[in-house]
Amino acid sequence: MENEVFVDKEKQENPKVKIERKEGEPTAAFKGASWAALLVGASAYLIGLFNAAMELNEKGYYFAILIFGLYSAVSLQKAVRDKEEGIPVTSIYYGISWVALIVSISLMGIGLYNAGSIVLSEKGFYGMAFVLSVFAAITVQKNIRDTQKARERD
Numbered sequence: 001m002e003n004e005v006f007v008d009k010e011k012q013e014n015p016k017v018k019i020e021r022k023e024g025e026p027t028a029a030f031k032g033a034s035w036a037a038l039l040v041g042a043s044a045y046l047i048g049l050f051n052a053a054m055e056l057n058e059k060g061y062y063f064a065i066l067i068f069g070l071y072s073a074v075s076l077q078k079a080v081r082d083k084e085e086g087i088p089v090t091s092i093y094y095g096i097s098w099v100a101l102i103v104s105i106s107l108m109g110i111g112l113y114n115a116g117s118i119v120l121s122e123k124g125f126y127g128m129a130f131v132l133s134v135f136a137a138i139t140v141q142k143n144i145r146d147t148q149k150a151r152e153r154d
Helices: 009-013 028-051 056-084 091-114 120-153
Strands: none
Touching: 028 056, 028 120, 056 091, 056 120, 091 120
16 A cells, blocks of 8 residues: 555546747747737727728828838837847937837827817727737737747757
């Protein structure tokens, strides 16, 4: 009786599968959540824009701001990351990246503030969908960069 080994049958039948991740690589759940946030934010913004009772030129303005905001956020994230890692970044590019993001956010705010045809709840919807999309784009870019960096180390 003293030397008996007790084995948990459930653990033998259902061993947990350990997913191998490289050091510094984001988890699959975080990557998935980032992509989902980007898709939800951008899709909601675009569907809302498609269904909005606005002139076509006004829809174009808000569409252009979304694209400009996403691009400038990813560009700034890359410039900041490159600088942090010692990769040369010109000060003009770094400055333009900051200015572009600030301008896109400002244009969104100014456009929504001055939009008389949009009710307040719609303004909040567009603002939140824009912010979610921009933040998610930064996170997706960071995840891609972290994954690439972790795989290069191997």
